[in-house]
Each structure stands twice: as structure tokens, then as C-alpha cells.
Amino acid sequence: MKKRLWPVVIGIFVLGLAACGKGGSEDSDNDIPEPIDVVLEVQETAEIGETVPFKATVTQGDEKVADADEVEFEIWEEGKKEDSEMIESKNNKDGTYEAEKSFDADGVYTVQVHVTARGLHTMPKKSITVGEGASAEGEDGHHHGEDGEEGHQHSEGFSMHFMKPENPAAGKQTELIVHLQNEDHPMENARVRFEIWNEGSDKHEFVDAKESEQGEYAAHYNFKKAGAYKIQIHVEDDQGLHEHEEHEIEVK
Incomplete structure (x- = not known):
């Protein structure tokens, strides 16, 4: 009699494992947030x-x-x-x-x-x-891109937003964050670098950023001394996109 029960027990055990596996798959799918x-x-x-x-x-x-x-x-x-x-x-x-x-x-x-x-x-x-709008040329007669740099204009559909750090201090780690978007969607898997230099200095340092969330890239940098710094953000991807945008911050 006991021997006849074994196939039934094994069958129930297998079905239970299958159900658990299916449930785990659904939970995994639910972990992906809807945009x-x-x-x-x-x-x-x-x-x-x-x-x-x-x-x-x-x-x-x-x-x-x-x-x-x-x-x-x-x-x-x-x-x-x-x-x-x-x-x-x-x-x-x-x-x-x-x-x-x-x-x-x-x-x-x-x-x-x-x-x-x-x-x-x-x-x-x-x-x-x-009002009457404006021409495509600035007051100096040169075309300026969306980021204010002469001769450079972001690709259509691409946007970046640098979150300027609040009250950065010399000698302390400062978090640098930039949000990227392409075709109205967060831009994922991009290669992002922060190029940093002290105004008046020829020494430029490069810091690679990591994607912390969808379309958000972050890095940390220790500003050695107080003063005005320039930060140029470089963005590349596997489709040949190469964008850059320059910002200035004051370190106390």
C-alpha cells in the first residue's frame, strides 16, 4: 500500500515546485517598474x-x-x-x-x-x-547650441540635465549627478564621464560615472581646494552618439 502512495507524493512535490517557480517568475516581472x-x-x-x-x-x-x-x-x-x-x-x-x-x-x-x-x-x-522671437544667430553673429557652446548643438531628441551640487566644499566628497534622456525616454547604458578642472589650470581630471537609476548617472569627486571649477560632461553610446555640455560651479 505504501509503495502505491509514493508516485502520488512525488507528483504533488513536483507540482509544488513548478508552482513556486512560476510564482517566482511573476514576482520577478513585477519588480520591473512601469515607466x-x-x-x-x-x-x-x-x-x-x-x-x-x-x-x-x-x-x-x-x-x-x-x-x-x-x-x-x-x-x-x-x-x-x-x-x-x-x-x-x-x-x-x-x-x-x-x-x-x-x-x-x-x-x-x-x-x-x-x-x-x-x-x-x-x-x-x-x-x-x-514677442517677435529671435534669429538663429546670437548677438555676436555666431550660432549657439542648446548648451550655450558655440558651434555645438545637441542631437535631436537628446537632453541632459546636470544637477549642480549644493554648497560643494573643498576637501570633501561631492556627488555629481546628470540625468540623460533620448527620444522622451531615460537613456540607459551610456558611457558618461565628468571632465573637471580648476579655472585657470591646464590640469584636467576625468571621472567615470555609473548608472545609478534609469537615465541617472552619478560619480564622486574630491575638490582639492576652493575656487571656480568647470565641469564638462561627456556622453557616448554604441550608436555613435557623442554629446558634451559644460557647466561651472563654485567650491567653498
Whole structure:
């Protein structure tokens, strides 16, 4: 009698293992976060002095994201990204985030919203023409790229946002973070390096960044002494993309 029970016991054991394996696979799939989607609303034209509203609607799948960690609108005039302005948004608690701004000069401006929510980051952008707009050439007669560097313009669909460190101090480790996006999606598996040098010095140091989250790359650097430093971010991928953007920070 006992011998007849053994096949039944073994069969139940095998089925149990199969069920556990299936359950583990489903759990693994559930660990992959669904991407967040951001719809940015900005009017195409405005008059000087007009109050212009900005609105971002954040969703994850069919769910409205009302608990974003950070939503900020960055605005800059074409060719002058180094002078950009950051405006914090108002959370309407329904998945929408709003801000507003008036412009005091003719020009073509970029409005980019930076959204950090549920461990993900995205940053769509749109353009707005104020007054009579502006020509593609700056006041010095040269074309400037989106990052303010003469002769360089980011590839279409590519964006980078350097999170300038707050109050960096000499002799202490400072975290350097940049967010990358390509075709409205976080850019993964890129090769990112921070080129760092003290203003007036010929010595340049390179620090490789690691991808800490989707589209987010981070590195640490110890500034030896106080002063003005320049940081140029280099981004490459296997498809031949090579982008760079220069920033300046003051170390106390």
C-alpha cells in the first residue's frame, strides 16, 4: 500500500515546485517598474509681459501620479542654457503640476519639466516664441547650441540635465549627478564621464560615472581646494552618439 502512495507524493512535490517557480517568475516581472509618462503643456506663442502657464500631467500606466518627489520647470532663452531659471511647481494632487512665468524680452525660449517620481526621472521639453522671437544667430553673429557652446548643438531628441551640487566644499566628497534622456525616454547604458578642472589650470581630471537609476548617472569627486571649477560632461553610446555640455560651479 505504501509503495502505491509514493508516485502520488512525488507528483504533488513536483507540482509544488513548478508552482513556486512560476510564482517566482511573476514576482520577478513585477519588480520591473512601469515607466512614468509626462505630458507637458506650453502655449506656442506669448506676448512680452504676458503670464504664461505651464502644466505637466504625470501618469504611470493608467494611474495618475499625485506623489511625485520633484517637479520643476526649467526655462532658458535659446543659446543661453547656462542662464536657465528653475521654477518649482504647484502639486494639484490629481497628477497635474503647474507653474507660470512672464517673459520680459523677445526671444525663443525652451521650457523643460524635470519630473522625479517613484525612482524614475523624465524631462520632456517644448519651445515658446515670445514677442517677435529671435534669429538663429546670437548677438555676436555666431550660432549657439542648446548648451550655450558655440558651434555645438545637441542631437535631436537628446537632453541632459546636470544637477549642480549644493554648497560643494573643498576637501570633501561631492556627488555629481546628470540625468540623460533620448527620444522622451531615460537613456540607459551610456558611457558618461565628468571632465573637471580648476579655472585657470591646464590640469584636467576625468571621472567615470555609473548608472545609478534609469537615465541617472552619478560619480564622486574630491575638490582639492576652493575656487571656480568647470565641469564638462561627456556622453557616448554604441550608436555613435557623442554629446558634451559644460557647466561651472563654485567650491567653498
